[in-house]
Amino acid sequence: MTATSDHRKYCTEDFILGKVMLLPPVVIYLATLSGFILAALIYVFVIQHIFFHGGLALAFGLMILVMMLILQVHAQTVILYLDNKSLFIDGKRYLRQEISAIETYDYEARERTRIYFCISLKNGSKIYITDTRIFERKDKEQAVKLRKLLRAMKKRLSMQRVKTNRWSGRVLYQIYPDPSI
Structure with missing residues (x-):
């Protein structure tokens, strides 16, 4: 033994x-904030010009995806x-x-x-x-x-x-x- x-x-x-x-846990909040900022930037500069209307749902989905990816990197x-x-x-x-x-x-x-x-x-x-x-x-x-x-x-x-x-x-x-x- x-x-x-x-x-x-x-x-x-x-x-x-x-x-x-x-x-x-503040890292989760920062991941959420960065997801919001990134999704907002992509919405303003890319999605809004391509889709005109209805792109907000796509931006929201992108925000959730970014948050989940950031958290999974640290998991x-x-x-x-x-x-x-x-x-x-x-x-x-x-x-x-x-x-x-x-x-x-x-x-x-x-x-x-x-x-x-x-x-x-x-x-x-x-x-x-x-x-x-x-x-x-x-x-x-x-x-x-x-x-x-x-x-x-x-x-x-x-x-x-x-x-x-x-x-x-x-x-x-x-x-x-x-x-x-």
Whole structure:
């Protein structure tokens, strides 16, 4: 038995999150803005002169296409797993002592499939895991996986709910230090 497999026997299962980006959600808003600007420019300088009327629907479709292409360029698959003292994101280890808080949707109260995790580190930096899909789809397996991941995080990282934002459905969890350390 190797040291890696011996270590992994104390870890949770791998939580594979597909079509996410490790960038802040503001990137989605910038992609949307750039899609609007590009579609407006193409509409004003190209489509309006060729089609005269009815080209607005074509410009709107072009805007959606540009937004989706920008987001798909940044999309990747992230693998998360936990042990008793740390969180692993794509193999990079973050100790429980390094993490101050995690903000995410309340996957236990509501069946959500949109992925959003904002992991705040004590050194002031943040790690974002954000869904690149523009529209939320209903997927029972994804909802169960996210609920299971949240429960594992709460158990392994000693997370306690601090604040709930009812408008956005997000919850802030504080990571409390392990008293045995």
